[in-house]
Amino acid sequence: MFRHSIRTLLVGLCTLTAASQAATAVALAVPAEPHPAAPAAQALRQQTLSDLTTATKGEAFAYASYSLFGTQADREAHPAIGKLFRTTAQTELNKYLHQAATLTGLAGTNTANLRQAINGETYEHQVMYRGFADQARKDGDLDAAKLFTEIAADEGRHRDAYRTALTVVTTGRGTIPAPPKADTVLVPAGLPQVKAARTKANLDTAMHGEALAHAKYMLFAARANQTGNTALARLWKGTAGVEVHEHFAGEAVLAGLVRTTKANLRKAITGEHNEATNLYPGFAKRATAAGDTATARYFRDTAADEARHTAAFQRALNQLH
Numbered sequence: 001m002f003r004h005s006i007r008t009l010l011v012g013l014c015t016l017t018a019a020s021q022a023a024t025a026v027a028l029a030v031p032a033e034p035h036p037a038a039p040a041a042q043a044l045r046q047q048t049l050s051d052l053t054t055a056t057k058g059e060a061f062a063y064a065s066y067s068l069f070g071t072q073a074d075r076e077a078h079p080a081i082g083k084l085f086r087t088t089a090q091t092e093l094n095k096y097l098h099q100a101a102t103l104t105g106l107a108g109t110n111t112a113n114l115r116q117a118i119n120g121e122t123y124e125h126q127v128m129y130r131g132f133a134d135q136a137r138k139d140g141d142l143d144a145a146k147l148f149t150e151i152a153a154d155e156g157r158h159r160d161a162y163r164t165a166l167t168v169v170t171t172g173r174g175t176i177p178a179p180p181k182a183d184t185v186l187v188p189a190g191l192p193q194v195k196a197a198r199t200k201a202n203l204d205t206a207m208h209g210e211a212l213a214h215a216k217y218m219l220f221a222a223r224a225n226q227t228g229n230t231a232l233a234r235l236w237k238g239t240a241g242v243e244v245h246e247h248f249a250g251e252a253v254l255a256g257l258v259r260t261t262k263a264n265l266r267k268a269i270t271g272e273h274n275e276a277t278n279l280y281p282g283f284a285k286r287a288t289a290a291g292d293t294a295t296a297r298y299f300r301d302t303a304a305d306e307a308r309h310t311a312a313f314q315r316a317l318n319q320l321h
């Protein structure tokens, strides 16, 4: 039954357009149905759950982007701005994303987390990155085609390691594989290095997927540590490092994600302002109307914090002029 449902999912995915694949990747990452291991999530209305998923994805992307913006600020000899980006990045990951994940029941038992990760890696390995590589090759974006092909192979290795780990966790026999080592990619400020609009859109989808995979695996590592399975925690953390330092970073180079610190601050301000005044207040209203009061409170608190981030980034930008 498990295999059948995966096959159905993959067949369904193949028929989707690239744009709707982005949404599907997220749906895969966060279970569409409330997680059985998280009774708190069962009361959440479907719309609230979907909004929490959007929030989780956005926070994961903010974390990964701000980390790179912080390094760029250091390069330009603005260490205080570098620190501001890094501390904000940590807040997005450790506070908002963890709270959203708790509300959706994203992290379950070690077994459930491994199954969820195997599904995600299988999709990226068999469907997503192969499709992106084919598209980039057709459009003459050969560097992107090469990167997507390399990452597809990595995702297959991640899936295999998780499958082995699942056998160890469920049978108590064998050894959890050693974690992979990330080959950290440096991301200097630069323009996009791809031509086709489709390649740019797929890079954006891929970066969001990598950022989310990193964030999820860090949550799963914490869960594995809580259960005393330190070898599994090391596997999660090592793989999380590959997703962000190698995959996300490699894609960020081609996408031209990092610009000058002034431009990075402007981009961060636009994003934070939208989250503070539009996105999170809208989510809070919907959650209140649906009677999901805890989630409504979370969205309201987050909106207020995003307003503080907007102000902090604005002060930093003013100092640069």
Ligand SMILES: [Fe+2]
Residues within 6 Å of the ligand: 058, 059, 062, 092, 096, 275, 306
């Ligand atoms: Fe945020």
Ligand SMILES: [Fe+2]
Residues within 6 Å of the ligand: 121, 154, 155, 158, 213, 239, 243
């Ligand atoms: Fe992976």
Ligand SMILES: [Fe+2]
Residues within 6 Å of the ligand: 151, 155, 210, 213, 242, 243, 247
């Ligand atoms: Fe990846």
Ligand SMILES: [Fe+2]
Residues within 6 Å of the ligand: 062, 088, 092, 272, 305, 306, 309
């Ligand atoms: Fe923020």
